[in-house]
Amino acid sequence: MADTGERPKKTIEAEPLIIPDSFEGYPLNYFNLPLHYRNDLKSVLIPYGVIQDRIEALASRIFDDLRIGMPEQLVCMCVLKGGYRFFSDLILKIQNENRRRSDRSLPMSLEFIRTRSYVNDQSSNRLEIIGLSDLKTLKNKNLLIVEDIIDRGVTMATLKKEFEKFEPKTIRVASLITKRRKDKVCVFKPDYCGFEIPDHFIVGYALDYNEYFRDVEHICILKESEFSTYETFKHSFVIWSLPLTGLVQSITAALTFTFLSRTKTDPGYYSDRGTLSYAFIVENSFFSGLLLFQWLYYSDFFYSYINNSIVIDNLIVFLPYILRQLWPKTHFRDSLNNSDKNKTAPNKNFYFIVTMVTKMFYVWAKHYIGYFLNYVRFFDRANPQQIEYIYLLLVFSAFATTISVFLHTLKFKGYIGPRTSYIIYMMSYLSTFYSFIQIRIDIHPIYNRQKVRFITTYLCQQPFSSQADFWFDSQPCDNMDRSMTIYEWYYNIPAV
Numbered sequence: 001m002a003d004t005g006e007r008p009k010k011t012i013e014a015e016p017l018i019i020p021d022s023f024e025g026y027p028l029n030y031f032n033l034p035l036h037y038r039n040d041l042k043s044v045l046i047p048y049g050v051i052q053d054r055i056e057a058l059a060s061r062i063f064d065d066l067r068i069g070m071p072e073q074l075v076c077m078c079v080l081k082g083g084y085r086f087f088s089d090l091i092l093k094i095q096n097e098n099r100r101r102s103d104r105s106l107p108m109s110l111e112f113i114r115t116r117s118y119v120n121d122q123s124s125n126r127l128e129i130i131g132l133s134d135l136k137t138l139k140n141k142n143l144l145i146v147e148d149i150i151d152r153g154v155t156m157a158t159l160k161k162e163f164e165k166f167e168p169k170t171i172r173v174a175s176l177i178t179k180r181r182k183d184k185v186c187v188f189k190p191d192y193c194g195f196e197i198p199d200h201f202i203v204g205y206a207l208d209y210n211e212y213f214r215d216v217e218h219i220c221i222l223k224e225s226e227f228s229t230y231e232t233f234k235h236s237f238v239i240w241s242l243p244l245t246g247l248v249q250s251i252t253a254a255l256t257f258t259f260l261s262r263t264k265t266d267p268g269y270y271s272d273r274g275t276l277s278y279a280f281i282v283e284n285s286f287f288s289g290l291l292l293f294q295w296l297y298y299s300d301f302f303y304s305y306i307n308n309s310i311v312i313d314n315l316i317v318f319l320p321y322i323l324r325q326l327w328p329k330t331h332f333r334d335s336l337n338n339s340d341k342n343k344t345a346p347n348k349n350f351y352f353i354v355t356m357v358t359k360m361f362y363v364w365a366k367h368y369i370g371y372f373l374n375y376v377r378f379f380d381r382a383n384p385q386q387i388e389y390i391y392l393l394l395v396f397s398a399f400a401t402t403i404s405v406f407l408h409t410l411k412f413k414g415y416i417g418p419r420t421s422y423i424i425y426m427m428s429y430l431s432t433f434y435s436f437i438q439i440r441i442d443i444h445p446i447y448n449r450q451k452v453r454f455i456t457t458y459l460c461q462q463p464f465s466s467q468a469d470f471w472f473d474s475q476p477c478d479n480m481d482r483s484m485t486i487y488e489w490y491y492n493i494p495a496v
Contacts, residue, residue, distance in 0.1 A: 051218075058090065295398075
């Protein structure tokens, strides 16, 4: 058709494409999805092609809105980890605009940050920004913060305020997704947004659940059964009732078994002959109380109250074993020294070995469970996945603490043998090592930040000036997805 007049100006909407509450997504059998995830997904909410088209539109809108010329640059700042895929595709499409347009261009520099949030409903908003060595360099710069999803918007609002302290010229925020929630109002509105979705639990396109599903191309709705169990547990009364039951049980035992010897320092538990000492029964309440504190301390609901109480917070976090002096004590050495009297000949060697194993575990657990977990929460260094493993650790710890007297009773009554009784007890506390290993892997420090900084700062747009052979055999990386895959890999393995 012949051009008979002035063409209408193309207008691209910066506001999100709204997905209605009634839309439950597309059936899975219309899409190519990884076989190992098919049973975990409910539907495809936003197909990959729609995501890419919308990102391309946002890139065009950003390019049209921002008129920045050299020597100034648009500092594009990716919020890791989930934002890397959206960031990668958005930057690539802005680069395409730079190649296509002959009238002007948009110079960019790239930065990568992580945030550690100290934000909750009760306490003051604090945010730690990780990744930029000197925030003062942002003065008079034009910033574009790129995030994957904004839920309530509290963290992003706090992040923007933190950056405003360093006086950048402009700050804009681009988010792929915002959520509509009936229970909470979003307090932050991004300048550019791809989609507004209902309150679904979504995964895919670098959005994860416990580090799974990042490799799915589409944005999908996760089946409720895959995440509701832990989420329900985390917000239920079990968080306080389970450890409280253990403490009440130990106090009840102390009030009931008053006829036991009060002078024995041999606990009587690490043997197959004789009775428990009263001190062993009473001191069990200390460990149950310590676990109760940690259960509540890791709950988001109770954390704010404990954190605002200076006395409770500091006393139990840093000085729990000063309070231990108020409880009676039993000693492993007394049990071992009394082996001829409290152990039968067939089980003597067995009880010697398991008592030594238990003693070594107690020494380790005193520092790791008794101190380290308190410090981690005090400084708010645990992410949601680590907290899930910590709760699993506390479940095993609570089981070991509360089941011990019950197992001894079953043994005393002859329902189970002495070896069976102790092996069940020993397996319960040794199971805590599973969570310990998972947490240790997840928080292991990065060994060489310089290599990562080169990749993330320049995003492989120029050859390496050092250690190039290590990564790409002296060749510059020409693929943004590849660079970010390496970044993610490097951030998650213990060592290179």
